[in-house]
Amino acid sequence: MNKIVTIRDIASHLSISVSTVSRALRGSYDVSPETRERVKEAARTLQYHPNYHARALARRSSYTIGIILPYITNYYFAAVLTGIEEYASRHGYHVTLFMTQDNPATEKIFLQQLSPYRLDGLLACTSLDNSEGMAYTRLLAMGLPVVFFDRALGSVLASRVLQDDVAGARLAVTHLIESGYRNIAHITGAVNNLMTSRRLQGYLQALEEAGLQQTNEWVIHSGFDVESGYNDTGRLLDSANQPDAIFSVNDRKAFGCLQQLRERKITAGSQFGLVGFTNEPSASYVFPRLTSVEEPAMEIGSESCEILLKHIHNKWKHAEERILPGRLCIRESSHR
Amino acid sequence: MNKIVTIRDIASHLSISVSTVSRALRGSYDVSPETRERVKEAARTLQYHPNYHARALARRSSYTIGIILPYITNYYFAAVLTGIEEYASRHGYHVTLFMTQDNPATEKIFLQQLSPYRLDGLLACTSLDNSEGMAYTRLLAMGLPVVFFDRALGSVLASRVLQDDVAGARLAVTHLIESGYRNIAHITGAVNNLMTSRRLQGYLQALEEAGLQQTNEWVIHSGFDVESGYNDTGRLLDSANQPDAIFSVNDRKAFGCLQQLRERKITAGSQFGLVGFTNEPSASYVFPRLTSVEEPAMEIGSESCEILLKHIHNKWKHAEERILPGRLCIRESSHR
DNA sequence: GTGAAAGCGCTAACAT
């Protein structure tokens, strides 16, 4: 590495003191316009580049936030992260990424490495099976602001940004009802999962509001993937009490559902209604195109980052919960 | 923020010197097992957390690498980034993310902020319209190792990891030919784009190898999105000289193609052959399921990170180019 | 408006 140009070099080059250079460089107070210009000019010609670690050390703040999330190969998280990065970088913050692969052990390891001496704040989406918030509580106690997004630990007192799963699910199911479907099943994830239970709740509410009967038979809990959707739909269609529509907890399961329907020569969007959740781009590539509840992924990202920065700047002292509404994107799969 | 526990505190608590503590803490040489244990014990009880910025300042190395890329909402880049993050964190490196939105101006701004005083290395995928590599050359000259992935600037002498687009395209087209299709068109991106020209080259090679005639009519340049695929396919099917198969430069265009075929009641996978490129997950959600050339996205990520770390550790002095092969995933859309 | 000086927390010679 070549010799490093520091503010000291600028100072001696200009025969002024380092403190003046320091002040001039971040265009701050108490420095005459002329000196400021001379300093900036010198910085340019000497090819000065600030050392962020030195700054972070002296200032005890690094202008860097950490993001903990399961993965980014699914559209939803990629969009959330995009929202975060965009907001953060627009406000002068950098973003370090920690991908847990949805593994609580990996998450824990990351968490143990972190501290306020490294990061100004943390945005986290916990692993699915993570139940204990100790590591987060420790970080908060050390003075590191934490904001949860999408998934939050109930045991940890921190701000959180979630989407309105209940309302979204109600929207979806009400739409199916209005389209003329009456026997609406719900395929969803594991029973103890928070997202599962919220979307189920919305499903049940919608049925109730419409005076439709609820049957346990029509609620199938399994995985969140395409194959589970395929299998769940198979089970429903094989049962004596066949539904004529399905509300799927997410798009991926809905894609599996489409496949199953296709194999049975059941036309989705006329004989059979289908609505998904997430509204990933592929929802409009499949056939028939999938009606889906759009999750406000980018907004979740940017709003959680906004809250985090407020915490960092000490604007907000206490935890806030923000719940963002979704929006129904109506396509062919829910026609009648 | 609470009072900070430093190695000095541990030292005085144990009545030993800070250097011993420092050495003991990163389990290094020249420290007796007993002291090491006592130090680690004290660190735990005193709730010591290392200050990475202080360390980075003293060591002139931050164990952090930067990633510049256009976006992550498409599957390919998300997978590459996953490969990078996984490799990096497994080797003790952290990853800071810079998303350019494929905008050269944004890219340039990021690049100007960066320096070896902040990062140990940089992994970059340049914006599509970026032609000038000055900023990268400057960084390299400052001693910051840079490795390009997926897209590289010809003008910059740095290592790069790319996929074998030519071979992949040849694979795709040869497969169509072997399936019995003879009139194979190619829908692709802008003429001056590097990916476009490489995949086109593979397409032409395959035709030539099979002794099939090449027609300019059957090569359509437009955008990379679904809609372009839809439109391009429309043009081809409206032309006097109709193809019976399409090799699409990517999956998204292929999805548009499927839509167009569907509207015209042309059955892909029997009347008409179709192969895409990328093999994103949705390739197997659509109907008929899309045959596609799988891009080794994760590997591109991990291998570029591997090369970068070698540069950082000064193992490799000069630039290396690595070209990874793809693999054809055969599904229904290319049957006959 | 500008300067001197004391750190920020850690590392790495060098000495012992």
Place this chain on the structure above:
DNA sequence: ATGTTAGCGCTTTCAC
């Protein structure tokens, strides 16, 4: 094997 010490580059009182 352990200690002493001089920084790493920047910020920030506190004087003037």
